[in-house]
Amino acid sequence: MKKLAFIGAGSMAEAMISGIVENNFLKGEQIWVTNRSNQEKLDRLHQKYGVNGTYDLSELLENADAVILAMKPKEAATGISQIRAYLTENTMLISVLAGVSIESIELLAEKKLPVVRAMPNTSATVGKSATGLAINSYVSDRQKEIVQAIFETVGLTTFVEENQIDAITGLSGSGPAYIYYLIEAMEKGADEIGLDKDVAKDLIVQTLQGAAEMVAKSTKPSYQLRSEVTSPGGTTEAGIRVLESFEVQKAFIQCIKEATAQSKRLGIALSDELYPVK
Template identity: 35%
Template sequence: MTQRIAILGAGVMGETLLSAILSSGHPTGDVVISEKRDERAAELREKHGVEVTGNAEASAAADVILVVVKPQDVEPVLAEIADSVRPGATVVSLAAGIRIATVAAALPDGVAVVRAMPNTPALVGEGMFGVSAGPGVSDEQLAAVVGLLESGGRVVVVDESRQDAVTAVSGSGPAYVFYLAEAMIAGGVAEGLDEDTARTLAAQTLVGAAKLLAESDESAQELRRRVTSPNGTTHAAITTFDEAGVKDGLVAGVAAAAARSAELSGPA
């Protein structure tokens, strides 16, 4: 039997998940999304053919409720739906820094809580989601959440204590890649390429390298070694990066992101 899905929040990520879930074959009639603005609600109905309603109404009959709002809006939304969520439902928070205990405390007993960290490549179906199950979440409930999120990319299941690391690696990770792309494009332009050509070269190189890493059994280190001939052009670049401390800087940046994530989450 198909589960009824409620998506609370019709922002970019909310609509992204809506599109992905519908594209995966989930029946339109079993998906509802919440939106307060009339114009935006009409747009969603016309574009996706789904029911658009308020948070409490969307949650009342749902088996899985995806809370896709800004972190500061999570607690008000949970207060709004607390009397509507039925026992046995699963609530999934996709808001950065909101702990499972915070969500569970705002909901009735018997409601399963899952925490998920998405990233922006879900917009093109290549998202990465780190998922953590709260106490009392059954294997079936967790599998249902994983299946839904896989419609927007890949999913790893981790203990909640590792969510700050997930945030640092994949949640913030797209920005690191764009940062690298900025540098590659700037370097190409400095060497005489026009910006459009440099962007095309950098973007497709990153796409191809990422796909090779994802589909290969080799480590990132080994893949790098395979294209780094002794005293060749790549060797010259990697040596320069090492001398400039690029790798150490990136590792330190990931650590800083994890530490900041922990600060934003508050006491465990």
């Protein structure tokens, strides 16, 4: 791979650029980036990673092997329409736009070209993303290897059928926010029981990392791991009983379902915008 272009220069684009450069998948000068109007951000990315920032679409996309669509989902139609004249049937489009289907991207591009729909999460910033990938029939075996290698620079990857991408969005795409929400609650609880803020943070982080490592390495299902630390009449049982009284587990399940549904709604809204019923 010789050249990679980013349309959009937000936090996800920067996380990916960081992973790609720091893991030596590409050199900074092989990466080109644009955004709507923030020249200061492009300059900062150039200074930090050595990438090229430009508003000249011809310069941005000339001989690009792949283009990563990293703008806001609501900007997909405008963004793709602006670059379609510069795309060839060999240009791989990689979308990290929540809710935007491969079919919508194909129709907006007005070409039969390789399209990848990816759903990373913000943990890409620290190289710990969980990324789901779906491809269309024009993606070659070599291109599939390339896109997998790109996202492996920021974490774990898995290929799925596209109809599972909305579910991945609801589970792991939005998942870090659910964990942060839990951490907020643990921090507030720690404060109310009189623990020092810094001490509490260290304990919470280690507890979460330890629990995650146990799930990753153990062959036991999560409910069994939980039951093994929930002694009858003990402190953990007392705490779990409160969580159950508030139906916290049900709330998390509904949370994931609703985020998945919203991803689907975003896709439907874009389709309706592109092809309104007459």
